[in-house]
Amino acid sequence: MHIIYYVTSHGYGHGVRTVAISNEFSENVRITFRTILPQAFFREEMRRDFAYAQAAFDCGCIQKDSISTDIGRTLAAYQSIAQRNEALFDDEVRWCREQGAALLVSDITPFAFEVARACGIPSVAVANFTWYDIYEEYVRSFPEFRPELEKIRAQYASATIMLALEPSMPMNYFMKRTSVPPVGRKGNNCRAEIVEKYGFSADRNLGLIYLGCLGIAGIDWRKLADFTDWEFVGISPLAGAPSNYHIIPKADFRYQDLAASVDCMISKIGYGSVAESMIHGTPMLYLPRENFAEYPSLDAAVRSWGGGYPLSRESFVALDWKSTLAKVIVNGRLEPLRRSDGPKICARAIEKLL
DSSP states (O other), rough: EEEEEOOOOHHHHHHHHHHHHHTSSOTEEEEEEEEOOHHHHHHHHHHOOOEEOOOOOOOOOOOOOSSOOHHHHHHHHHHHHHHHHHHHHHHHHHHHHHHEEEEEEEEEEEEEEHHHHTTOOHHHHEEEOOOHHHHHHHHHOOGGGGHHHHHHHHHHHHHHHHEEEEOOOTTTTSSSSSOOOOOOOOOOOOHHHHHHHOOOTTTTTEEEEOOTTTTTTTTGGGGGOOTEEEEEEEEEEOEEEEEEEEOOOOTTOOOOHHHHHHEEEEEEEEHHHHHHHHHHHEEEEOOTTTOOOOOHHHHHHHHHTTTTEEEEEEEEEEEEEOOHHHHHHHOOOOOOOOOOHHHHHHHHHHHHHH
């Protein structure tokens, strides 16, 4: 039973939940990832065999930085890709048939559903939002994109089923929609091992900083030195960061283990960070995202859960975090979500269609 899994080229968050689900598939399911996310990423995260076929059929959002979108460039890029998709359509259908594809899964490339319909096989959307939701807001400024937006909606509407990863947007244009508990990677609390390995004082607070691949301009990371009761960890370098910031290689501790071990996650808000914050009961200090339709639902979810601590962009960039981090420590960690089996639920639902 061969699944072709299309993963948007937008960013690693979609890849993270893709591998969380794919690791739950039964042994008799074969998987081929159709994406431009690096093959090395899947090698690091997958616990089972898979195939990889590099291709891109959408562009997501063209970012100015990790939280700001260049709307004009985004819509122009997508329109160009959509035209190329149309020219490649017959080739992609032929390729899927040659691969013996029994089902297509997409997070959240619209083109995949059109291909599945032409192949005469089921298709599954896995997402908490779609590019229709994101681009619909942009069309107010670029009404000439409206026909392309309606085509995207029609492509999504042809999916056999939508597995809506909570917290999600309504996405009521899918014919069938099933809600699924948050999907993220489950880590282990390795705090004692981290403290011992890196020589941290046991009474120091631990913060995990992740702002995406593009980062955020204008932050003077040297100011982290002012947080004398904190040690900060991350997986990427921060320019000018002082000695209380530490890069943790994946070979030492996985990101999800860090998320399970620290006192606070400090991040841009996105589905992956929200899901893994809630799954582990780890509070999250975050800044808003501009021109991104999923932000209100994510913001509402972490606020109502009780572990969300929003800051303005100005306060975040200025590293004006002290009073908020003090609240985090006083309030403490939260109970992890009772339901953390979202990946397994998705895998079983997809296999049922097979």
